[in-house]
Amino acid sequence: MELDSKASTVYEGAVGSVKSFSPLLVEDDDERPPRRTQRPFRERFLGLLRFWPRWRQLLTDKETRTTLRQRWLRRGRRLCDDLADRREWRDALLAAWTDIRHFSWLGLLAWTAVLAWVGVLVWMSVYIPQDSLFRSYSACHPDGNFDIIGNSYNMWGASGVFQVTMAWGAMSFANAKFVDVAWDVLFGRCGQALLAWISWSVFSDYVTTSIEVSPVSYETFWAMFLQDSPTAWSTWYLVRDFCRSHGLRSRAVMVFMVAVAVFVLLFPTLGGAMSGYQANNAAYVNTDQGQMIKFSELKMLAYVIHDGWRVNLTGNHPVYFADATGQEEIVYESAYGYTPEFWCSSYSQYYYTPRENSSVTTPCELQRNTSNYVKEYGFFGLADTPSTWMNQSLAAPALNISAFYLPGAWYIADRYYGWDWTDPRTNTTPFAYQSKAAYFWETGNQTFSLPYIAASGTCQPVSEVATDADSEPARQTYQWGFSFIQLFAMMITLVVWTVGMSALWLKSHMTMRMRGRSDKPRGFKGVLELAAAIRRELEETNPDDLSHKQLSAEIRKTLRGGTIRLEGAGSPETYGLLRGFRGWIVERVWWALGFAVSFTLAFFVGDSRGSGLYLFVMAGALFLAMLVGRSTKSRAIVFLGGYILGTIIFFSVWGSLLASYS
Structure with missing residues (x-):
């Protein structure tokens, strides 16, 4: 945004100073000789074009390249002589000390706080809208509505304003009110x-x-x-x-x-x-008998073993997606259909190892073995052949197993076989329809379809239940937060x-x-x-x-x-901000280039071993030299001191971390 509609210029006496762009110093500019102003970019660009014949000669003429090489050698020897001269070191140290004394470290702290404040706000603005933060793990959505589809809530909806x-x-209530007033x-x-x-x-x-x-x-x-x-x-x-x-x-x-x-x-x-603040809600489902049950008591069905007595199970034995006792088994909608919140992954091989001569199985064992069984012998007991169930031989026919809805997502379909199974009698895929998803209530021995739960579900305020007879009575609980x-x-x-x-x-x-x-x-x-x-x-x-x-x-x-x-x-x-910043950078162009390269390498190469993180020390020292130093000698001394100090701090902290984790 252009802050002034009229002409804007750069203060000549401030272009060469750190204060010409960033007000980190509070110093008397009369103590410093004014820097010459930079020529406009157009003039410098045309100047480069005028020197093109000379550059072409440099690339083609061997004698010119030899002369230039000798000139750089003389400059290198002169630099070595300056490094060996104590007076040059004394002048550089004096210039660096003068710049350090005149530098406003309080101003640097203030600008660092401003940049940190902006960084935190930007990070929160990017991080908070992520869907993972609004992924509802309950059938009660943040707006208080009941919906069994966990990812159906729109965080940008007008209803949430x-x-x-x-x-x-x-x-x-008192604590929630106190937090809100505070x-x-x-x-x-x-x-x-x-x-x-x-x-x-x-x-x-x-x-x-x-x-x-x-x-x-x-x-x-x-x-x-x-x-x-x-x-x-x-x-x-x-x-x-x-x-x-x-x-x-x-x-x-x-x-x-x-x-x-x-x-x-x-x-x-x-x-x-x-x-x-608002009341804490819990999801409930109304039955046909007018009874209200907790949604967390319902379990999502995957298979039903109708003749379970043949394998030491009950008749019409339900097989769930996961043991959702005490948790709400919601589903998520994607391009692959519905995916349940809880299901057995393949990371724990223990759950998938059948136990010999065991009539008690974990939920994941039962699910996995049921999936493997129907994958080999099919559904509905249509295979009139002997079969094997968890190392137990069964006479023909195969177990009569049916299913409700089985997800088709690639990361779950191989663990719950049946989504693309075709019934040879009807030539259809009976378990691929989302409308057939169902939940089972063990206490009441009832099965509820997904459409019925969506229509009969509701969210009601819940209370803390007393843990013993001497404790306080049950009370309503509240949660505090934001729109x-x-x-x-x-x-x-x-x-x-x-x-x-x-x-x-x-x-x-x-x-x-x-x-x-x-x-x-x-x-x-x-x-x-x-x-x-x-x-x-x-x-x-x-x-x-x-x-x-x-x-x-x-x-x-x-x-x-x-x-x-x-x-x-x-x-x-x-004063022109953009021109002032450009002039400040041009005067420190090689330092700025070094900072950009080292910071980029540190950002992309940095790892937990510290080989790349160490580049941040060099980047920080270069940036400090750019801010504090007003001359090349001063910047070199500030960079050297900052680099040594940063190295000591880095290896001290790194050694402490390695010692704590060893």
Whole structure:
């Protein structure tokens, strides 16, 4: 976003300084000789084109290459002589020490905190919307609705704007209320105070640079310099004045200032609206007899062994997808159909090893062996041949086994055979239809189809049950959390606010330094400036003789809001952030290139063995040298010291970690 609609320039005395781009230093620039400005990119590009014949000669002429090689050898010998010269080392150490003393380490800490804050917000904005966080492990979705399909909930749905869709805990009402009130006070009110203080401080900096060139009305001056936070009236005055002729130099900044003022005013309301508490719910299913049973007591059916007595089981023995006792067996919908939440994987071979002469089997053993059996002998006992069940020989015919719905996903179909099995009598695949999915209730010996459960399921508040006779009676529990959509919008807004405030402060700060201004008319100074402007414009009237209403009417009617302008701006031009950053990088181009290469290698090569992570030490030392050093010698000393210190810290920490894990 271009912060100024008019011309922008770079402060010549600041381009060569770290402060020319990043205000990490608080130093006296008079102590340093000014750096020469960089030529425009177009001139440098044309200069390279003019030197093309010379480069072509270099590539083709052997004598030219020999001359150039000798020149670089002389430079190398000169560099070696400088390295062996104690005076050069002394000058380099002195320059580095001077730069270190003048460097604002507190400013570096502040900018690091800002970057960390933005990084956390961006990371949360990317991580929270992931489907895994909203993958419901209960038939009760975050909005309180019952749905047996776990991934059917849309986290971006409009119904979740004012609903708590991300909640945690099992608290009493008093505890949940306390957490909610504490959030409103700490985040809402304290956050509003912090946002207002930062925003109005930065805005006053920018308005100071603007009214040196373009005047503003009295009310805008009052709102910016004589108030510490926005109000409804001051925001209205800003909008009204900005829409008239008494605006700032940049329309983009005016829109941003009004938006921030509204955001600060609404911040406590937004913070309170996105949080809340609600009762903990549990999923229930209503039976035909009017009985309400817990959904967690139902188990999803895979197979039924109708003649189970032949293998020491009961008749019509159910085979479940997994032992879901105490858990809700929901399903997930995908391109492969329904996939149950719980099912036996192939990672544990113990569950798949049949036990000889054993009538008691684990759920996974029974499932796996049933799947292997029907894969070999088919369903419904159609195979009129002897068979083997878990090392037990059976006479013909094969076991009469049927199924309900069997998933077709590749990662589960081989463990639950039957999805693509074709009935030779009807030439159909009877177990591939999702509508045939069913659940079994062991206590009531009832089977419920999936459509019936979807229609009869409901979510009801649950209570903590007393553990003994002397404990407190059962009580309703609550969970506290956020509305995902509002939380996501808040994080994005805070990222925009942080980036905008940082850019605006940096531009205002560098423009004020470029113009030689160190203060701004806030507080009593602002009162004096405003009083002087009123007296100057009301030449025919003595303001001291007017009442409050008369003075307000005079300013509104005669002066049309009045205008105030600060004196002292030597040039109307402002500091250019992009050009300043480009100049700062060009002066440190080789250091920047080294940092980019080392950081990239460390990021892609870094592993748990530390061979790649060590490159972060070099990257950090190069970045520190770029920030602190203002000359090549100074940067070299800072890099050397930072690299040695970083190496010591790295191997100390790495050795401690290896010792703790050994």
